[in-house]
Amino acid sequence: xxxxxxxxxxxxxxxxxxxxxxxxxxxxxxxxxxxxxxxxxxxxxxxxxxxxxxxxxxxxxxxxxxxxxx
Amino acid sequence: xxxxxxxxxxxxxxxxxxxxxxxxxxxxxxxxxxxxxxxxxxxxxxxxxxxxxxxxxxxxxxxxxxxxxxxxxxxxxxxxxxxxxxxxxxxxxxxxxxxxxxxxxxxxxxxxxxxxxxxxxxxxxxxxxxxxxxxxxxxxxxxxxxxxxxxxxxxxxxxxxxxxxxxxxxxxxxxxxxxxxxx
Numbered sequence: 001x002x003x004x005x006x007x008x009x010x011x012x013x014x015x016x017x018x019x020x021x022x023x024x025x026x027x028x029x030x031x032x033x034x035x036x037x038x039x040x041x042x043x044x045x046x047x048x049x050x051x052x053x054x055x056x057x058x059x060x061x062x063x064x065x066x067x068x069x070x
Numbered sequence: 071x072x073x074x075x076x077x078x079x080x081x082x083x084x085x086x087x088x089x090x091x092x093x094x095x096x097x098x099x100x101x102x103x104x105x106x107x108x109x110x111x112x113x114x115x116x117x118x119x120x121x122x123x124x125x126x127x128x129x130x131x132x133x134x135x136x137x138x139x140x141x142x143x144x145x146x147x148x149x150x151x152x153x154x155x156x157x158x159x160x161x162x163x164x165x166x167x168x169x170x171x172x173x174x175x176x177x178x179x180x181x182x183x184x185x186x187x188x189x190x191x192x193x194x195x196x197x198x199x200x201x202x203x204x205x206x207x208x209x210x211x212x213x214x215x216x217x218x219x220x221x222x223x224x225x226x227x228x229x230x231x232x233x234x235x236x237x238x239x240x241x242x243x244x245x246x247x248x249x250x251x252x253x
Contacts, residue, residue, distance in 0.1 A: 030226075030229075031194070031222055031225055031226060031229075032194060034171065034172070034175040034229075035175075035190065035191070035194040035195045036194075036195055037171075037172055037175070038094075038172060038175055038176060038179065038195070039090045039094070039191065039195035039196070040090070040195075041090075041172065042086070042089050042090040042093045042099075042102075043086040043087055043089065043090035044086070045086065045089070047082055047085045047086060048103065050103070050107070051082075051085055051106065051107065051110060052082070054107060054110055054111070055078050055081065055082065055110065055114070058110075058111065058114045059078060062114075
């Protein structure tokens with residue numbers, strides 16, 4: 001309980017000090033390697049069009065709203 | 071019109087990471103992409119609350135994670151994995167044929183408690199520091215450290231590998247790193 005950090009609700013994480021994971025997480029360990037392979041299997045795929053279209057739509061909706069306000 | 075920080079462009083560079091994290095949370099490629107879509111909409115709506123210069127990736131991961139657990143709470147059991155469904159859905163991913171080691175690892179990950187799995191992913195794969203992961207998960211740094219440690223131990227047990235970098239000559243890991251066992 002005492003070691004629990006106070007977390008405010010703000011989604012700001014920029015000023016966080018960094019402690020790098022210990023060496024056993026290095027790319028040369030069996031688990032580290034497989035973890036990366038598991039993750040990169042998805043993370044290395046190109047961004048699907050559905051997301052680019054979505055961002056375009058959000059962008060356009062926003063511009064339209066701004067114009068209407070003016 | 072003038073935006074000093076190109077939010078859209080920065081967002082796009084992080085989508086692959088969001089998809090990978092979402093896959094680890096949901097255990098399903100389809101549900102992962104739905105979750106990413108909801109995250110992008112949320113992030114877009116609240117982009118004015120993001121301070122340029124701070125960590126956008128951690129900000130987005132936090133939104134995605136919150137969204138995931140909010141959905142879990144709403145849907146309750148419905149979202150919970152029914153024995154092995156996760157693993158089967160993932161095994162069905164076309165790119166996965168032949169990656170037996172990866173499938174074993176995926177199944178092992180699925181056996182971890184949610185909090186341990188997410189800590190392991192954030193630290194071991196997403197590249198966050200312990201402090202960043204603690205902020206994303208809204209817990210103490212020490213909690214993240216112990217979850218990661220327990221997760222590693224458990225995975226090592228399940229896979230029957232040593233977690234600390236020792237490769238037996240006949241270990242599956244020697245295939246992964248592409249080093250032939252000593253003859």
